[in-house]
Amino acid sequence: MDNLSNISVVKELLSRHGFTFSKALGQNFLVNPTVCPKIAEMGNAKPGFGIIEIGTGIGVLTNELCKRADKVVAIEIDDRLKPVLEETLSEYDNFKLIISDVLKVDLHELIRQEFEGLDVAVCANLPYYITSPIIMSLLESRLPIKSVTVMVQKEAGTRLLAKVGSRDMGAVTVAVNYFSEPRLLFNVSRGSFMPSPNVDSCVIRFDIRESTPAGVTDEQFFFKTVRAAFSQRRKTLSNSVSSAMGIDKSVVASAIEASSLSPSCRPEALSMEQLILFCENLRKLL
Structure with missing residues (x-):
């Protein structure tokens, strides 16, 4: 069904199925006909690839993915959209639809069962409230997987695309750069x-690294410490980590000193290498 960007068609379709938008789920459906083909083309939807789509809406992007990829498995949390998608993607x-919360789906098992012999990429149009967790x-x-291509609100995109060691970075910036190479594809007004949100969006692709940065011996501890470091952005690294992790300040101070960092340094000023070194020194002291 190729006319899913026609607002009159969309309104008639949704009315016929008795569908109303859910603010709780952050539902805003794409109606710009130029956006979804670009996402599909730039998001690795092509022969030899299977695509996991997160959040289908009425199937505008799904339609473009199915045209290009060998297989598309979409995970949609709103079961009210099932009859709509059965019509638009018939x-x-x-194409296969899974009605579920993506955070509750065993994606390793899904990939094993659905995409044998294919490279795999993820495409998603994510509501703001769930962007970082997903x-x-x-x-x-x-x-x-080879890549994750997501549409997010610009505010979230700023943090996801921030350079490690820059003012805009946060814990999610560290994770994104640890596992992938992020890049901005294009902006979306x-x-x-429909309905029109109050902010603009952007499309970002994360190309998954073949190997992660060296030096981390315990990833769980590393990310726990990074989250603690950025939990109180106005505080120094020492105060944030000590407060959030319940570690004596003298221990944190010793790890900072062993890492050749300033006692008053802030986490957003540190490079990936400095963060890794600090976390490793802290881990050894506990």
């Missing part, structure tokens, strides 16, 4: 959606 025999889950799970 022509494709390479991206972190996809990356930390070490899935056998708020008028591209």
Whole structure:
């Protein structure tokens, strides 16, 4: 069904199925006809690839993915969209819908069952409130995937695309750069959606690294410490980690000194190598 960017068609379709938008799920459906083909083309939807789509809406992006990839498995949390998608995607025999919360799906098992012999990529249009948890889950799970292409609100995109050691970085910045190489593909105006949100969006692709940065001996401890470091952004590294992890300040201070860092340094000023060194020194002192 190729006319899913026509607002009149979309309204008639949703009315016929008795569908109303859910603010709780952050639903804003794409109606700009130029956006989804670009996401599909730049998100590795092509022969030899299987695509996991997270959040289908009415199937505008799904339609473009199915045209290009060998197989598409979409995970959608809103079961009210099932009859809509059965209509809009009825022509494709390479499509499978899973009604579930993606954070509760065993994606390793899904990939094993659904994409044998194929390279795999993820494409998603994520609501703001769940952006970071889903991206972190996809990356930390070490899935056998080539890339993750996501549409996010610009505010979230700024943090995801921030350089480690820059003012805009946060814990999610460290994770993103640890597991992948992120890059901005293009921006999307708020008028591209129905209903129109109050902010603009952007599309980002994370190309998964073949190997992660050296020096981390305990990833769970590393990311726990990084989250603690950025939990109170106005505080120094010492105060944030001590407060969030319940570690005596003298121990944290010793780890900072052993890492040749300033006692008053802030986490956003540190490079990936400095963060790794600090976390390793802290771990050895505990």
